Amino acid sequence: MRRPRLRAGHAVPAWLAAAALAAVPTWELWRERWELQYGEGSFEIHGCVGVLSGDEWPLSTLRDDLSRVVETAEGWAVPALAVLLGLLAYVRDTGREVVGRRVAGLLVVTAVVEPLVPMYTVPGGCLETIPLLSADWFRAVLGSWGSNQLCLLSAAALVYAASRTAAGEEPVAAATGTAWRRPVAALADYLVVVAALRLVVEPAWSLISSDGIWPTWFGQGLLGRLGNVLEARARPEELLALFTLLLYFWAQHTLWGRTLGKRLLRVRVVDARTGERLGAGRAALRTLAFPFLAVVPDIGLVLLLAGGLAAFLDAEGQVLHDRLLGAAVVRTRHTTGDPHAPDLP
Incomplete structure (x- = not known):
């Protein structure tokens, strides 16, 4: 199967489009923060008693830390910055295909991990969280896939295709093979x-x-x-x-x-x-x-x-x-x- 490749003249616009798509989760996060800060997304709970989190060690430990990493990465536009750094490497012709694989991999991992880190609550329940790795949890994770995942995966596809624009070039292998x-x-x-x-x-x-x-x-x-x-x-x-x-x-x-x-x-x-x-x-x-x-x-x-x-x-x-x-x-x-x-x- 032939892998995707873009023409050289379309490469830089593709990188820039990927950067814009990768910035969507950051825009969404800051929009939600803005709404909560100014009361548009505020809520009240009356007479509700429930269990907010359980001791599902070590999954709860990993989930909590990953949520901090993902929120920080999205809040500081790390996916978009990674694409722009990849574009810089592409312009400098510094292992462009290797860099493209790294950036695309980061975008894919971010898209997949983001729905895994929230604490999902039981529908209609009272702050009772869904147990990790249960059937209901998997359904909640799949149901949370949305525009962020679509944008990040689309950006990954653009980056991967744009990093392979130079026809006839031999693929460059990672020097150390330790990226993953x-x-x-x-x-x-x-x-x-x-x-x-x-x-x-x-x-x-x-x-x-x-x-x-x-x-x-x-x-x-x-x-x-x-x-x-x-x-x-x-x-x-x-x-x-x-x-x-x-x-x-x-x-x-x-x-x-x-x-x-x-x-x-x-x-x-x-x-x-x-x-x-x-x-x-x-x-x-x-x-x-x-x-x-x-x-x-x-x-x-x-x-x-x-x-x-x-x-x-x-x-x-x-x-x-x-x-x-x-x-x-x-x-x-x-x-x-x-x-x-x-x-x-």
């Missing part, structure tokens, strides 16, 4: 950390805490909870959670150059010049650059997303904090020709 492995590894590490906090740290803290049995604090998202660490109302358990999070990444990157998630996806962090593991100091700085920025109040996620967007203009697909620290995320290679040989330690 990095976010999947990050998701795996996230689940490992959440499990450790819930199954190990939380019970241990409940034994030494003066409050007795500690409520299921880690059943909710980490981003909002850990944001209190940098504010005056930080609690000891929040400091403990942040310490556990930082220790998880720093210790493994220092000792082995990869976390459990990276080991699963066969990638590792190395010195960009020597290919060796990072030292303890640079590993600590890299650790702080990712999870610590994410919990800075108000602007943390914005800075983190901005650093990620820099990967669209990098031939190796490296994020900003890796480039600043002289680090690189690369595929794990085998020392023998046997594809089933164990990975390097």
Whole structure:
């Protein structure tokens, strides 16, 4: 099957049209905020008692954090900015097909994830949420697909087609092949950390805490909870959670150059010049650059997303904090020709 391709003269207008389509979720979000702020979308509830959320760990934890990421990305027009950065790479002729695939993939993921993160309530109920992954939840997710998804998917199609305008050019492969492995590894590490906090740290803290049995604090998202660490109302358990999070990444990157998630996806962090593991100091700085920025109040996620967007203009697909620290995320290679040989330690 022949893949879509646009004529060279139509490429730039297609990129600009894709940017406009990708900005639709941002317009919709700010329109809703405007209506709520000025009373057009206000509502009142009288005599209603219900359960707003349940402890469906770890799905509720992931849902809460993803909702914060998606809202921040849409509020700051990250999909549209990604398209414009892709256009810049296209004009500069910097791996245009690779960049096009990255941008299109980001738009598709945003379109798919957005309907997954809201808390859907039972129709006619009283603030009772629909259980995650239930049949009613899947129906609610499918029913929430609308103009945002159509615009983002259309923008992805335009970007993909526009990135393949130069007839006769050989497809360019990603230099490191880590574009999709990095976010999947990050998701795996996230689940490992959440499990450790819930199954190990939380019970241990409940034994030494003066409050007795500690409520299921880690059943909710980490981003909002850990944001209190940098504010005056930080609690000891929040400091403990942040310490556990930082220790998880720093210790493994220092000792082995990869976390459990990276080991699963066969990638590792190395010195960009020597290919060796990072030292303890640079590993600590890299650790702080990712999870610590994410919990800075108000602007943390914005800075983190901005650093990620820099990967669209990098031939190796490296994020900003890796480039600043002289680090690189690369595929794990085998020392023998046997594809089933164990990975390097």
